[in-house]
Amino acid sequence: MKFKTGTPLDKLLDGGIDSDSVTNIYGPAGSGKTNICMLAARENFRNGGKTLYIDTETNFSFERARQIEPRFEDFMKSIFLKNVYTWKEQHEAIKSLADMNVSLVIVDSLVALYRMEIDDENYQSVNKQLSTQYSILAKLARNRKIPVLVTNQVYSSEGKIEMTSRLISRYWPKTIIELKKTRGDNNRAAIIRKHRSLPEGRFVEFEITSSGLKEIGKFKLF
Ligand SMILES: Nc1ncnc2c1ncn2[C@@H]1O[C@H](COP(=O)(O)OP(=O)(O)OP(=O)(O)O)[C@@H](O)[C@H]1O
Ligand SMILES: [Mg+2]
Numbered sequence: 001m002k003f004k005t006g007t008p009l010d011k012l013l014d015g016g017i018d019s020d021s022v023t024n025i026y027g028p029a030g031s032g033k034t035n036i037c038m039l040a041a042r043e044n045f046r047n048g049g050k051t052l053y054i055d056t057e058t059n060f061s062f063e064r065a066r067q068i069e070p071r072f073e074d075f076m077k078s079i080f081l082k083n084v085y086t087w088k089e090q091h092e093a094i095k096s097l098a099d100m101n102v103s104l105v106i107v108d109s110l111v112a113l114y115r116m117e118i119d120d121e122n123y124q125s126v127n128k129q130l131s132t133q134y135s136i137l138a139k140l141a142r143n144r145k146i147p148v149l150v151t152n153q154v155y156s157s158e159g160k161i162e163m164t165s166r167l168i169s170r171y172w173p174k175t176i177i178e179l180k181k182t183r184g185d186n187n188r189a190a191i192i193r194k195h196r197s198l199p200e201g202r203f204v205e206f207e208i209t210s211s212g213l214k215e216i217g218k219f220k221l222f
Contacts, residue, residue, distance in 0.1 A: 003104065003147040006043030007036050008206040008215040009177065012190055014198060019147045022137050022172055024110075025190075026152035026163045027179030032188045032208055033151040034059045036179075037108045039212055040149055042069050045078040049103035052080045054093055056112050068212050087117035087126070094133045103146060105137065110150040111164045130165055134172035170194065187216065 002016035010016045017023040017040075025033050038060070041051040053060060060081060069075040080102065084090045090113050097105065110133065118126045137148045150173070153164045163169045170176065176194035181187070182205060191203040206213045 001145060003040075004043055004047075005036065005040040005149075006046070007039045007213045008204045009036065009190055011215065012177075012192065012202060012204040013175070013195070017147050017149065018174060018196075019141070019145045021141050021174035022134065022148045022150060023175040023177065024150050024152050024163075024169055024173035025177045025179060026154055026169070027188075028154055028161075028181070031179035031181055032190075032206075032213065033179060034061075034108055035064075035208060035213060037106045037149060037151065038065060039068060040104060041079055041106060042075060042212075044104040045069070045075050050078050050080065050101065051104040051106060052082065052097060052100055052102045054082045054084060054090070054105075054107045056084050056090055056107070056109055058083060059108055067210055084113070087113040087129070091129050091133065094136055098136070098140065105140065105146055105148045107137070107148070107150045109153055110134075111152055111169065115153065115164050127165070127168060130168050131172075134168065138172055188213075 001019040003019045004010050004016040025036055027033055041053060044051050065075060066072045082093055084093050114126065114130055140146055141148045152169050154161050155164055174196050178191045178193050180189045182189050186208045187205060188208065189203050189205045192198055192200055194200065204215060205217045206215050
């Protein structure tokens with residue numbers, strides 16, 4: 001079962017993100033992660049669904065929501081926006097979401113507070129908590145067919161771009177998408193980095209516009 005996001009990801013992923021697993025979108029600042037989350041919530045709203053949106057960086061922009069959805073007031077009523085400000089609050093929020101009556105769960109970003117929390121002494125317990133959060137989200141998707149979309153920051157290691165919490169964040173999601181800035185100020189590419197039934201490296205290029213994301217060009221293999 002696929003969940004349509006109303007973004008160029010739908011074409012990239014042959015219809016949308018999987019409803020029974022976690023999808024992880026990672027990329028640098030400004031690459032379009034939050035845009036994709038908000039547009040997926042918009043698509044869900046347009047199909048009559050409700051979204052739980054856990055925002056860990058106060059990234060959700062009402063201004064942007066107004067730009068992408070003319071029925072702004074109703075759109076906002078379809079979203080349970082939960083702002084969390086500490087790693088502990090995030091952990092509690094994810095642990096208590098099992099019974100929520102929603103058709104899409106978004107965590108933007110899953111690792112921003114993790115990154116601030118973790119240090120040389122607590123890394124084992126903090127990593128364990130991140131794994132617990134992923135396992136709760138994966139179970140929610142698998143058992144109740146609620147698609148889960150999470151975002152992930154990146155860091156640079158020896159010239160290579162890596163996801164924060166690389167091992168854990170590669171293990172749990174069944175789909176991983178990398179976003180990259182390409183030529184032009186507003187152009188981005190979304191590239192499949194992990195998928196159960198589609199080739200890694202398949203990509204789509206799109207532009208961030210005032211009303212959403214617009215696909216440009218055709219997809220080919222990198
Ligand atoms: N109305 C608009 N028209 C064109 N581009 C826009 C518009 N609104 C936002 N953008 C662009 O979207 C980008 C921000 O995208 P987004 O917030 O989705 O990034 P992100 O990957 O979530 O970044 P971060 O890691 O900082 O959270 C910026 O480059 C911004 O210029
Ligand atoms: Mg963001």
